[in-house]
Amino acid sequence: AQSVSQHNHHVILSEAASLELGCNYSYGGTVNLFWYVQYPGQHLQLLLKYFSGDPLVKGIKGFEAEFIKSKFSFNLRKPSVQWSDTAEYFCAVNPPFSSNTGKLIFGQGTTLQVKP
Amino acid sequence: DTEVTQTPKHLVMGMTNKKSLKCEQHMGHRAMYWYKQKAKKPPELMFVYSYEKLSINESVPSRFSPECPNSSLLNLHLHALQPEDSALYLCASSQLGGEMGNTEAFFGQGTRLTVV
Numbered sequence: 001a002q003s004v005s006q007h008n009h010h011v012i013l014s015e016a017a018s019l020e021l022g023c024n025y026s027y028g029g030t031v032n033l034f035w036y037v038q039y040p041g042q043h044l045q046l047l048l049k050y051f052s053g054d055p056l057v058k059g060i061k062g063f064e065a066e067f068i069k070s071k072f073s074f075n076l077r078k079p080s081v082q083w084s085d086t087a088e089y090f091c092a093v094n095p096p097f098s099s100n101t102g103k104l105i106f107g108q109g110t111t112l113q114v115k116p
Numbered sequence: 117d118t119e120v121t122q123t124p125k126h127l128v129m130g131m132t133n134k135k136s137l138k139c140e141q142h143m144g145h146r147a148m149y150w151y152k153q154k155a156k157k158p159p160e161l162m163f164v165y166s167y168e169k170l171s172i173n174e175s176v177p178s179r180f181s182p183e184c185p186n187s188s189l190l191n192l193h194l195h196a197l198q199p200e201d202s203a204l205y206l207c208a209s210s211q212l213g214g215e216m217g218n219t220e221a222f223f224g225q226g227t228r229l230t231v232v
Contacts, residue, residue: 032219043225044159044206051219090158094219101147101166102210102219106158 004093006107013081014115021076021110023091032094033074034104035065039087047089050074061085083116120224122207128230131197137227139190139207148190149221150182151206159206165190166212197231204228 007022025031035047048059055067065076074091091107120141129135139148147166151159164172165184179201181193190207208221 034220036223044223046220046222049220101164101171101212102149102208102221103161103164103172104151104159104221105161109156109158111156 004091004105004107006089006091006110008110009108010111010113012113012115015083016080017114019076019078019081019085019112021089021091021112023074023076023107025072025074025091025093025105027072027093027095029096031096033065033067034092034094035059035063035074035076036090036092036106037087038090044090047076081112081114083114085112086114087112120207120209120222122205122224122227124227125225126228126230128232129194129197130232131199133197134193134195136194137192137205137207137229139192139209139224140188141209141222142188143209143222144187145209145222146187146212147210147219148184149208149210150180150190150192151208151223153204153206153226155203163192194229197229199231202230 003026005024033050036044037047038044047063048057048065050057050067058064063078065074067074089110092104094102123138149164150162152162153159161174162176163182168184179196183191204226206226207224210219210221
């Protein structure tokens with residue numbers, strides 16, 4: 001089945017550690033790719049997005065992601081995490097043939113816990 | 117204004133009640149969405165409206181009835197719900213992409229629904 005996979009379900013890091021969260025998708029064709037963050041008790045916020053062009057995209061709060069088409073991957077990175085990055089992170093795909101809508105298919109999410 | 121506003125924030129309803137969730141956006145977006153999110157799970161798409169017409173229904177039970185009165189408003193009418201329908205209901209809006217253009221979705225804070 002076509003899907004979005006996030007490899008890490010629960011990640012625990014100390015402050016200043018580097019972060020990489022994996023995301024793979026199984027849709028063929030052109031896709032739009034997103035990373036969303038959900039802080040405890042808050043709504044989904046967009047971290048970054050990829051539509052086309054430079055496969056290395058920079059987002060808010062020091063996050064970046066790299067689109068590797070050959071690997072169907074869109075991994076999220078941050079060189080140095082902070083305690084305030086503790087949150088749930090979702091990779092999402094706007095699959096092909098979505099009637100030109102922003103229909104999103106989400107990965108299962110990764111819970112990031114940053115220890116001070 | 118990049119906000120999607122949802123009301124109410126919290127709702128408790130009995131299984132025989134009828135209630136409605138409301139969503140509003142003033143970004144000129146012509147696509148609006150309802151997602152359902154259970155605890156510790158990713159959002160799951162329920163409905164998509166494009167140009168005020170229902171374009172995607174992800175096999176949602178008929179006890180959920182969406183309505184799009186105009187391009188800024190989206191309602192979700194609830195009737196005879198079950199306790200397992202308790203969840204966070206998220207509204208989102210986006211431009212219509214056209215050839216996989218900008219389909220970034222903006223999410224509201226959600227309505228936390230409890231069915232008793």
